[in-house]
Amino acid sequence: GAVVSQHPSWVICKSGTSVKIECRSLDFQATTMFWYRQFPKQSLMLMATSNEGSKATYEQGVEKDKFLINHASLTLSTLTVTSAHPEDSSFYICSASFSGTYEQYFGPGTRLTVT
């Protein structure tokens, strides 16, 4: 149980374009979802936290207009990287929690490469 999927697993896009990453909880209702970014040989850095039906809370230094997060349902959250630049190339991982528990269940990650 508690499976989280991400799509796509990897994506290459051109500088200036936008790309959307999906995060789905497959067998539970995720009241809270988290988006992390991981650069090579670095730890996971929390970008934002979103609760279903509410606006996401962004961590300091994360541009909310660049990284658009939508958590429209209890099983789906999306991260849209707008006007992507090469420095946005990274590994993006989502996680999800359900009501009553603090444990996060992690997706397999999405490798974004901006050329």
Added chain:
Amino acid sequence: KQEVTQIPAALSVPEGENLVLNCSFTDSAIYNLQWFRQDPGKGLTSLLLIQSSQREQTSGRLNASLDKSSGRSTLYIAASQPGDSATYLCAVRFSGAGSYQLTFGKGTKLSVIP
């Protein structure tokens, strides 16, 4: 600032050896601590979760300890196998932060040599 540090950054051991990975954190006020495994280019697999009131957790060949007062945790792997090769991440849920928020260390990359 609440931080999590893992030492060493990389470790290479021959198959069959027992080993210890270290994690330290700056604030003893925590909800819990969690150890994860990450394979190259993959997401995270949860290994062990230790609540702040616990001293250790065991799962198979893995044993994680927690010393909250000194801000330290260790992950002990017994009889290591090549399949254990991965990066091991320590994450702490600090009290006072967003209650769900995890703070991660940079990880220890383990290589088990056949």
